[in-house]
Amino acid sequence: MNNKKEKDMLLENKNVVVYGAGGAVGSAVARGFAHEGARVFLTGRNADGVNTVAKEISAAGGAVETAVVDALNEKSVTEHLDAVVADAGGIDVSFNAIGISPQGLQGIPFTDLPVDNFMQPITTYAQAHFVTAKSAARHMIPQGSGVIMMHTPEPARVSLPLVGGMSVGWAAMEALNRALSAEWAQHGVRSICLRTTGMVDTPTIDVVYGLHADAMGIPKDQFTAMVTSMTHRKRPTTLAELTSFAVFLASDQAAAMTGTVANLTGGIVVD
Numbered sequence: 001m002n003n004k005k006e007k008d009m010l011l012e013n014k015n016v017v018v019y020g021a022g023g024a025v026g027s028a029v030a031r032g033f034a035h036e037g038a039r040v041f042l043t044g045r046n047a048d049g050v051n052t053v054a055k056e057i058s059a060a061g062g063a064v065e066t067a068v069v070d071a072l073n074e075k076s077v078t079e080h081l082d083a084v085v086a087d088a089g090g091i092d093v094s095f096n097a098i099g100i101s102p103q104g105l106q107g108i109p110f111t112d113l114p115v116d117n118f119m120q121p122i123t124t125y126a127q128a129h130f131v132t133a134k135s136a137a138r139h140m141i142p143q144g145s146g147v148i149m150m151h152t153p154e155p156a157r158v159s160l161p162l163v164g165g166m167s168v169g170w171a172a173m174e175a176l177n178r179a180l181s182a183e184w185a186q187h188g189v190r191s192i193c194l195r196t197t198g199m200v201d202t203p204t205i206d207v208v209y210g211l212h213a214d215a216m217g218i219p220k221d222q223f224t225a226m227v228t229s230m231t232h233r234k235r236p237t238t239l240a241e242l243t244s245f246a247v248f249l250a251s252d253q254a255a256a257m258t259g260t261v262a263n264l265t266g267g268i269v270v271d
Contacts, residue, residue, distance in 0.1 A: 009037030010251040014092040017041045019071045022049025024202035026097035032243035034062030043069035071128040077135045093250045094136035095149040105164045107211030121169035144188040154268045181259025190258035196237035232267025
């Protein structure tokens with residue numbers, strides 16, 4: 001009998017930075033990365049939320065550090081990454097999981113939606129993802145490896161009513177994902193997007209579905225059932241499913257995947 005570990009960890013010796021780590025998606029993915037051996041650097045604009053996640057990861061035996069970083073601010077992002085590289089020696093994965101409140105942005109017909117409210121998700125998502133990707137790539141390209149990761153829901157591809165500028169912002173993220181790969185994959189830096197359904201085990205979707213249900217004059221449970229019925233398997237993506245795929249795609253086992261969207265919509269989107 002040899003001494004080989006029963007299960008090799010997919011992200012052992014990897015340094016991972018997570019933006020929006022205090023949110024439902026960011027925290028779940030951060031826990032998954034840490035569980036698979038990564039050293040995780042959690043960031044967010046709210047120190048309390050990020051520190052809560054860090055304590056959970058540390059209690060489970062994971063390697064974790066935190067910092068207050070505004071993903072929209074290039075100076076904030078670059079200074080933090082410079083410090084990470086100085087400490088850890090490099091950056092292997094950058095996962096941007098930032099989100100914005102749907103209040104005033106969704107559940108409103110286009111004819112009633114103020115221009116600023118339409119533009120907010122478009123400019124916020126495009127800027128934040130460009131800033132974090134660009135800053136990470138400046139470290140990844142010289143080392144010849146790295147993975148840029150992002151997450152979108154199904155309106156990035158499927159036309160749905162009352163989503164406002166959110167769908168345009170998410171579609172822009174997927175276009176950016178392809179563009180980043182076109183420039184950086186030749187240098188060993190992959191870019192991957194994970195597309196899911198709305199995940200009912202996140203607080204944000206509870207609010208979103210409530211806004212849409214109110215706009216349609218139906219109970220929230222009815223709206224949720226209607227959206228769920230659109231999938232082939234008749235159930236939405238879960239945080240656990242997103243996390244497991246994020247771990248795999250961040251690992252060297254997914255080295256051939258770049259410039260693409262991992263379709264986790266359960267059939268709402270059929271490629």
